[in-house]
Amino acid sequence: MKDKIYFIELNEDKKYEEYKQYFSLLPLAKQQQIDKFRYDIDKKLSLIADLFIRFLICQNLNLHNKEISFEKNSFGKPYLMGNAEFHFNISHTRNAIAIGISSNPIGVDIEKIKCADLKIAERFFCSNELEYIQSNKQDRFFYEIWTKKEAYIKWDGRGLSIPLDSFDVTESTIDKILHTITIHDYIISICSRQDFSGTWCMELTEDSVLDCLQKLS
Numbered sequence: 001m002k003d004k005i006y007f008i009e010l011n012e013d014k015k016y017e018e019y020k021q022y023f024s025l026l027p028l029a030k031q032q033q034i035d036k037f038r039y040d041i042d043k044k045l046s047l048i049a050d051l052f053i054r055f056l057i058c059q060n061l062n063l064h065n066k067e068i069s070f071e072k073n074s075f076g077k078p079y080l081m082g083n084a085e086f087h088f089n090i091s092h093t094r095n096a097i098a099i100g101i102s103s104n105p106i107g108v109d110i111e112k113i114k115c116a117d118l119k120i121a122e123r124f125f126c127s128n129e130l131e132y133i134q135s136n137k138q139d140r141f142f143y144e145i146w147t148k149k150e151a152y153i154k155w156d157g158r159g160l161s162i163p164l165d166s167f168d169v170t171e172s173t174i175d176k177i178l179h180t181i182t183i184h185d186y187i188i189s190i191c192s193r194q195d196f197s198g199t200w201c202m203e204l205t206e207d208s209v210l211d212c213l214q215k216l217s
């Protein structure tokens with residue numbers, strides 16, 4: 001299996017209702033989790049991400065959707081049951097999804113580049129990270145640090161139980177397992193011991209994802 005990163009930007013004109021026909025392809029617990037979201041955009045992000053990772057698993061591991069079952073570690077990191085060699089991680093933000101698949105543990109985080117909130121940086125980042133943002137004076141650098149920190153705790157699998165100021169993503173031993181891609185207005189960071197620097201990020205439209213989902217049953 002090739003390590004890959006997928007980027008899907010959602011089309012705001014496409015209604016959530018168009019996906020209702022795929023709902024039954026998900027287990028009841030996931031359907032209930034999606035139903036609880038207040039806004040259709042969050043329902044869409046969660047539904048598409050879950051269906052698309054199922055599609056990728058079917059394609060890469062030659063499995064049928066019904067044979068796919070996810071479990072979560074005690075911190076909520078999902079993994080595929082019955083195949084310890086397949087790793088994945090999902091991230092969503094309004095209005096895009098990033099998914100990484102790998103033969104090694106992986107953490108992925110995506111954010112849309114907006115105005116940097118330096119109060120967040122002062123509160124959650126450590127001094128070298130803050131200095132990196134302040135010396136570069138661009139919003140992009142704030143989001144680079146943010147997504148790197150998130151990708152790191154998602155790679156580790158313990159999520160936010162790791163205090164965000166307890167590690168420094170500019171420090172060389174951590175930085176060497178991190179890789180950042182900028183695509184349109186989005187920034188994606190990947191954390192993996194696998195070298196992702198030459199890895200191709202596959203950019204997909206919502207229509208092309210819909211085509212893929214038609215192959216799921």
Ligand SMILES: CC(C)(COP(=O)(O)OP(=O)(O)OC[C@H]1O[C@@H](n2cnc3c(N)ncnc32)[C@H](O)[C@@H]1OP(=O)(O)O)[C@@H](O)C(=O)NCCC(=O)NCCS
Nearest residue numbers: 046075076077090091092109124146149154157158159160
């Ligand atoms: C849950 C968390 C792991 C990621 O949350 P997030 O950044 O809001 O959301 P993302 O879209 O990037 O990731 C969510 C997905 O990560 C996966 N995930 C959940 N827990 C995980 C964990 N412990 N480790 C790895 N992946 C995890 C799931 O697939 C989840 O998708 P789902 O909610 O549809 O099941 C956690 O780090 C968090 O809440 N972060 C927000 C903290 C923050 O405010 N940071 C700002 C300063 S850096």
